[in-house]
Amino acid sequence: MNIEKLFHILNRHQELIFYLFEHSDRVVYVNEIEDYCSDTSLDVLENFEIIELSDDTITLDTRVTQFLREYIGNNDTIEISVIGEIIKRIEHSLEIASEYREKQAIELPKIRRELKKINAILFQNLDKLRIRIDRVYKSIDTFELKLKELHFSKTRLDEYEKILYAFESFLKKNSTLMKSFYNHELNLLITFIQENKIALHRSLIPLTQDVIEYINQVQKQNVFVEKILKLKELKDNFELKNKTDIEEKSEMFQIMLSPLRVGSRLDPEVIHTNAFATLLHKISNKASIKSHQADAIEFTPATKEGIFLNVAQIHFAFSSSQSSLIEFLLHYNQLKNKEIDELGEIYCKMILLYEDEYRISSDFFIYKTQKFAKVYYDNRFR
Amino acid sequence: MTIDLDKAKVTKLFLYLKEGKFLSQNSPSKSEKALFAYLEHHFETLHEYFSYIDIELVLGNGYAYFASSENKEKRLEQIYELIDYLNFFYNYSPMFDVGFHFLLSDIEEKLKENLTLDLRLKKIKTISGDTLHAKLRSLVSKLEKRGFIGCEDEYLQSYVVLNSFTYLTAFYDAIEIKE
Numbered sequence: 001m002n003i004e005k006l007f008h009i010l011n012r013h014q015e016l017i018f019y020l021f022e023h024s025d026r027v028v029y030v031n032e033i034e035d036y037c038s039d040t041s042l043d044v045l046e047n048f049e050i051i052e053l054s055d056d057t058i059t060l061d062t063r064v065t066q067f068l069r070e071y072i073g074n075n076d077t078i079e080i081s082v083i084g085e086i087i088k089r090i091e092h093s094l095e096i097a098s099e100y101r102e103k104q105a106i107e108l109p110k111i112r113r114e115l116k117k118i119n120a121i122l123f124q125n126l127d128k129l130r131i132r133i134d135r136v137y138k139s140i141d142t143f144e145l146k147l148k149e150l151h152f153s154k155t156r157l158d159e160y161e162k163i164l165y166a167f168e169s170f171l172k173k174n175s176t177l178m179k180s181f182y183n184h185e186l187n188l189l190i191t192f193i194q195e196n197k198i199a200l201h202r203s204l205i206p207l208t209q210d211v212i213e214y215i216n217q218v219q220k221q222n223v224f225v226e227k228i229l230k231l232k233e234l235k236d237n238f239e240l241k242n243k244t245d246i247e248e249k250s251e252m253f254q255i256m257l258s259p260l261r262v263g264s265r266l267d268p269e270v271i272h273t274n275a276f277a278t279l280l281h282k283i284s285n286k287a288s289i290k291s292h293q294a295d296a297i298e299f300t301p302a303t304k305e306g307i308f309l310n311v312a313q314i315h316f317a318f319s320s321s322q323s324s325l326i327e328f329l330l331h332y333n334q335l336k337n338k339e340i341d342e343l344g345e346i347y348c349k350m351i352l353l354y355e356d357e358y359r360i361s362s363d364f365f366i367y368k369t370q371k372f373a374k375v376y377y378d379n380r381f382r
Numbered sequence: 383m384t385i386d387l388d389k390a391k392v393t394k395l396f397l398y399l400k401e402g403k404f405l406s407q408n409s410p411s412k413s414e415k416a417l418f419a420y421l422e423h424h425f426e427t428l429h430e431y432f433s434y435i436d437i438e439l440v441l442g443n444g445y446a447y448f449a450s451s452e453n454k455e456k457r458l459e460q461i462y463e464l465i466d467y468l469n470f471f472y473n474y475s476p477m478f479d480v481g482f483h484f485l486l487s488d489i490e491e492k493l494k495e496n497l498t499l500d501l502r503l504k505k506i507k508t509i510s511g512d513t514l515h516a517k518l519r520s521l522v523s524k525l526e527k528r529g530f531i532g533c534e535d536e537y538l539q540s541y542v543v544l545n546s547f548t549y550l551t552a553f554y555d556a557i558e559i560k561e
Contacts, residue, residue, distance in 0.1 A: 143476055221479060232468075244559050245557060254451055255528070258456075259400060316452065353436070
């Protein structure tokens with residue numbers, strides 16, 4: 001068959017070929033394509049091995065389908081084993097070219113073509129592998145299938161790596177021979193392929209890491225989902241507290257459950273100045289939240305106690321108390337033996353911070369000649 | 383120290399975090415992303431700044447929040463609630479994790495096909511709504527309010543799981559089940 005005739009036939013039956021290619025994922029019956037060509041044309045196409053006919057079905061020849069897929073780039077099949085075959089063909093051509101000088105004119109272009117082919121296959125398949133791995137990880141939503149597909153991709157990556165090494169050792173073994181032909185184009189191509197090989201290795205390493213990482217993540221996720229399902233089951237059976245350490249671990253759960261209320265009569269303009277930050281710093285220090293270096297202060301029991309003082313904690317404890325703030329502070333364990341001035345500062349600080357949640361009454365509490373307004377936790381927030 | 387801080391940004395950050403919401407790096411909102419970048423860049427200073435008013439700013443892996451140790455009962459309640467939510471979403475898709483995208487309409491479709499999923503949603507007591515759609519919205523808005531998921535498109539009602547979700551997975555992962 002000559003090329004002219006082939007193009008003529010393809011051109012004459014382009015609608016049929018297009019239809020068959022578009023429907024290559026299902027069985028096409030002969031009666032479907034009656035409008036596109038006659039019985040005689042079908043015979044011609046079959047003789048030229050462009051289509052295959054069997055009983056009442058029709059398909060494009062696999063070579064045509066493959067060519068079209070390759071050409072428009074939607075062939076997602078990973079085919080790297082073919083490289084082994086090409087290497088054998090190149091080795092054969094090299095043997096002929098080295099033994100029969102007169103054959104070099106035919107064999108050297110053949111070798112160049114085959115080398116280019118290997119280069120293209122390596123690049124195309126690495127891209128396909130990358131796309132495949134990403135698609136598997138992102139689109140499959142069942143663990144078992146996803147894991148199987150990822151393991152399969154890993155196997156393909158390993159095969160790819162082996163073939164890349166085989167190609168490398170072939171080049172290493174034969175580069176002197178190939179250079180001995182003094183063919184400029186061939187030498188340029190070898191240099192080009194050597195550079196590409198480095199790029200392929202660079203891409204292969206992170207891709208292998210990715211697939212391993214994906215496999216680990218899927219396995220980990222699977223274990224975690226199982227755990228949540230088990231926790232749910234225990235929760236429904238009221239066994240969560242007994243059969244897990246959830247109560248103990250709940251200490252680690254430090255999400256703010258209700259919005260933070262910070263009330264203040266201070267002008268917001270003042271709050272955002274550096275002066276206010278300094279002021280807060282001073283108040284904090286006086287309220288015994290010490291930030292000095294350990295070696296700069298004398299460790300008396302009172303100092304140690306002060307370090308752990310937490311106003312928010314006092315506030316939460318106060319929120320469940322019925323007594324007034326100053327009375328509460330006087331009886332609060334961590335504040336026992338504190339000077340009244342210091343208690344006064346904490347008293348003022350708490351009112352400043354939690355003003356919205358407190359109710360200031362008109363009654364007073366007198367302690368050691370000092371007069372404090374009775375402040376209660378507002379019941380609306382309980 | 384505080385001299386380097388931008389007043390408007392700190393205010394914005396405070397108002398955002400004080401609601402008990404997580405701020406994530408992969409938030410679909412550009413302003414939240416920018417706010418996170420600011421927080422990450424000035425974390426040391428901001429941490430010290432907030433510590434003056436007894437607020438602990440925590441920076442996790444791609445997320446930040448104000449830590450609080452409120453009363454134990456409330457905390458346990460929230461932990462129990464979240465088990466129901468996670469259980470529902472893992473039944474919808476076991477791949478529900480950081481970066482996972484979903485459409486509300488997709489879940490609704492699955493609810494129609496999958497009776498178990500439908501039952502799981504109906505059994506969650508802490509969400510409101512009379513219809514399945516309303517219940518689903520309530521559930522999603524609970525996670526959104528906490529900053530575990532972010533709305534990508536209000537019209538399409540598409541959402542993405544945010545970095546803060548790792549806080550939950552790490553917490554539940556640490557719980558030991560006694561055999």
